[in-house]
Amino acid sequence: MARNLKALGLWRTALVASVRRDGPDLSARQMAIMLQVYLTDPPHTVRGLAALLNISKPAVTRALDRLSMLGFVKRKRDSEDKRNVLVQRTVKGSVFLSDFAELVIAAGAVAPEDMAVVRAEEELAAAAKARLQTELQVARPEDLPVPAAEPAL
Structure with missing residues (x-):
C-alpha cells in the first residue's frame, strides 16, 4: 500500500x-x-x-x-x-x-534523506571498482615474469 x-x-x-x-x-x-x-x-x-x-x-x-x-x-x-x-x-x-x-x-x-543512502551506495561501488582495478593490474599476464627457457639437451 x-x-x-x-x-x-x-x-x-x-x-x-x-x-x-x-x-x-x-x-x-x-x-x-x-x-x-x-x-x-x-x-x-x-x-x-x-x-x-x-x-x-x-x-x-x-x-x-x-x-x-x-x-x-x-x-x-x-x-x-x-x-x-x-x-x-x-x-x-x-x-x-x-x-x-x-x-x-x-x-x-529523490528526497534528501534518500540521498544519503544513494551516496553511500555510490561510495561502496566506487571502492569495489577501485579494488577490482587494483587486482586486475596485479594479475595481468603481461606483468607476470616469463619463465626462463629450459636448456636443450
Whole structure:
C-alpha cells in the first residue's frame, strides 16, 4: 500500500505543478491520447486509438478536436485510404509533453534523506571498482615474469 501511495503522490505532485502552469489542462482521456500518439510509432487513426484505448470513436474525435485546437496534434486524410484520418504529432505537442515530463521527473526527485543512502551506495561501488582495478593490474599476464627457457639437451 505504501508503494501505491507514493506513486499516487508523485502523480498528484506532477498534476498540481501542471495545473499551476499557464498552459492548458488536459483531461485524462486527452493526455492518454497524446501519450499514445507521441510514445508509439505512427500511423495513428481515430479507429486505431479508439480500439487501443477501448473508448468510442466519437470520444476520440472530441478529444482530438481539443488537442487540434491547442495545436498539439493535427489531422490529415490518409492519401491511400481516404476514409481514414491520420493523427500526427506537432512541435507544439512535443514541447508540451517534454515540459510535462520535466514535471514528472521533478515530482519523482529523490528526497534528501534518500540521498544519503544513494551516496553511500555510490561510495561502496566506487571502492569495489577501485579494488577490482587494483587486482586486475596485479594479475595481468603481461606483468607476470616469463619463465626462463629450459636448456636443450
